[in-house]
Amino acid sequence: MQPLRSLIPPLVALCHEAGEAICGHYHAPGEVKVKAKQDDSPLTRADLDSHHILLDGLRRLTGDVPVLSEESTPEHKARRHEWRRYWLVDPLDGTKEFVAGTGEFTVNVALIDDHRPVLGLLYLPLQRLAYAGLPGTGAWRYARGDNGEWRATTMTTRALCEGAPLVVLASRRHRGRELQGCLEWLQSHWGPIERLNSGSALKFCQLVEGAGDFYPRFSPCCEWDVAAGQALLEAAGGTLLGLDGQPPRYNTRDTLLSPHFLAIGDAGHPLWRRYLAA
Numbered sequence: 028m029q030p031l032r033s034l035i036p037p038l039v040a041l042c043h044e045a046g047e048a049i050c051g052h053y054h055a056p057g058e059v060k061v062k063a064k065q066d067d068s069p070l071t072r073a074d075l076d077s078h079h080i081l082l083d084g085l086r087r088l089t090g091d092v093p094v095l096s097e098e099s100t101p102e103h104k105a106r107r108h109e110w111r112r113y114w115l116v117d118p119l120d121g122t123k124e125f126v127a128g129t130g131e132f133t134v135n136v137a138l139i140d141d142h143r144p145v146l147g148l149l150y151l152p153l154q155r156l157a158y159a160g161l162p163g164t165g166a167w168r169y170a171r172g173d174n175g176e177w178r179a180t181t182m183t184t185r186a187l188c189e190g191a192p193l194v195v196l197a198s199r200r201h202r203g204r205e206l207q208g209c210l211e212w213l214q215s216h217w218g219p220i221e222r223l224n225s226g227s228a229l230k231f232c233q234l235v236e237g238a239g240d241f242y243p244r245f246s247p248c249c250e251w252d253v254a255a256g257q258a259l260l261e262a263a264g265g266t267l268l269g270l271d272g273q274p275p276r277y278n279t280r281d282t283l284l285s286p287h288f289l290a291i292g293d294a295g296h297p298l299w300r301r302y303l304a305a
């Protein structure tokens with residue numbers, strides 16, 4: 028396989044192609060047709076178009092690397108335990124947001140190697156922005172100019188600032204006692220907190236933009252919702268930890284559900300170890 032850094036420009040172009048297909052459905056009045064999947068989550072034409080574009084493009088880019096997409100068949104998903112290295116894809120993360128018209132949806136592509144995400148790309152179709160991260164190397168935002176060229180800017184998470192409110196990122200659609208307990212602990216051990224709700228993996232982009240400090244996830248989501256964001260976050264100076272204090276390992280269990288996690292911008296701050304030990 029070619030060096031991972033050289034995969035990023037073609038991946039940005041591929042996610043843009045998928046994003047344009049998604050936007051075609053988003054902007055067409057009456058076009059958003061919704062089917063319920065077995066787990067009752069919505070599925071639209073946009074999810075499927077994006078899935079096929081990404082599948083074809085990833086095959087062209089790295090033919091020998093298998094692709095596991097949220098929209099893959101159950102039979103294909105079941106083969107994942109044979110793979111050490113594979114693409115993990117959510118062709119449209121935030122389908123409920125897409126249907127509701129909040130605009131908060133992303134395309135998520137991660138490369139998993141030996142149970143860890145080693146490359147992550149999140150694409151925001153409406154903004155035409157890509158966020159790419161290679162843990163240990165760097166993280167970049169790619170903005171598309173009117174001439175079709177992509178301009179890269181290095182991304183780093185922000186440090187926690189004593190006395191300033193801690194900005195907690197959360198899903199629009201999940202509440203719960205664990206999240207409430209976490210917010211109360213932060214209030215009593217840090218001080219003022221602000222909560223910012225948004226859909227999909229956008230929350231990881233907000234962390235690497237320095238628009239938030241912490242994204243705790245105690246409600247269900249899947250490995251394809253997390254992997255690309257984890258790689259991006261680690262590459263930008265953050266960390267993502269399970270409640271055992273360790274980064275999650277992918278493709279190690281029968282389920283594709285992700286364990287609960289803490290996505291942290293300022294990885295070195297002692298507050299997080301105190302929270303985990305509490």
Ligand SMILES: Nc1ncnc2c1ncn2[C@@H]1O[C@H](COP(=O)(O)O)[C@@H](OP(=O)(O)O)[C@H]1O
Pocket residue numbers: 068097117119120121122123197198199200201225226227228247248249252284
């Ligand atoms: N009960 C559940 N089981 C598994 N995943 C769930 C879930 N409820 C929400 N999710 C995941 O959370 C994502 C939305 O995240 P958020 O709540 O932060 O906006 C959804 O992405 P999709 O839209 O790709 O299905 C879905 O994968």
Ligand SMILES: [Mg+2]
Pocket residue numbers: 117119120121251252
């Ligand atoms: Mg998703």
